[in-house]
Amino acid sequence: MNTDDEFEIGTFLPYLLNQAGEAAGQEFQRYYKDRYGMLRSEWRVLFHLGRFGALTAREICDRARLHKTKTSRAVAALEARRFLKRAVMVHDRRQEQLTLSAAGQAAYKDLAAIAAQFDARLMAQFSRTEAATLRRCLQRLMDG
Amino acid sequence: MNTDDEFEIGTFLPYLLNQAGEAAGQEFQRYYKDRYGMLRSEWRVLFHLGRFGALTAREICDRARLHKTKTSRAVAALEARRFLKRAVMVHDRRQEQLTLSAAGQAAYKDLAAIAAQFDARLMAQFSRTEAATLRRCLQRLMDG
């Protein structure tokens, strides 16, 4: 029933990427979920504000490749938890400058440290060249 | 990497994997969604039955790493579209043997061919060794 040219899901790149991503992110996801009750989109918004400082929602959408409704909801959730503040911008009152509160920065620092640990542990199973190739390929897939 | 010790999301493996997976799967997802009205879990169930023949829902869960509720609903949806049939197993009446109908097999063949095309196009941007390394690393992440 299976000829040689039969399609193999086990080598189908989108499938591999999804499965690998799920497996790799599982522990970290459990951490920010259990400890902070966050969703992935919330963690991403928190990260971008923590890493890059004040941003508008639009900038977060672009940088984090997050849809604007997800961003909007993530910002609202983080605001409700007092992790960030909004400030309407003077020259364009449609936009809001978003910045982390002290509590938000603390959460960011904690999560970034944990993420770095998980990342190190994941990468430890690869050689230096494997790691470099992996990241380069993933980057190319993202951009392409 | 960056000079300071600040965590970089751009190199965080789970993030890269998710983004790359999303980007890579986008076109294929649009295809099976537009043409067959399928969800990802439905495509995966269809694939496993098309590729490996008759399976129980449990076996699909294990092989496709799909939660049993997702599998259950995917099977129900495929059945409603007359893509598969169920047959209660004699020796254990809890289990059902799932098999594709002719229409289901036709859909599988079409989708597998399209997937192979997309895969080839994605892999074309990598050298032979890059492709090998990428798959090997992803496989290791999945299993680990």
Add this chain to the structure above:
DNA sequence: TCGTATTAGTTGAAAATGTAACTAACAAGC
């Protein structure tokens, strides 16, 4: 063979997501 535990699969409700429509502010042309 009776009671308890386990397994296969389904279901309902709550949470999250995606899509499209919406408001409010700005911009550009006249």
Add this chain to the structure above:
DNA sequence: GCTTGTTAGTTACATTTTCAACTAATACGA
């Protein structure tokens, strides 16, 4: 000024996912 179009962001609604509870069949031990 006014009209039209665009952009930032929110909201409503339908779809999808998740979680926990559930049924039904089997397994196992006293």
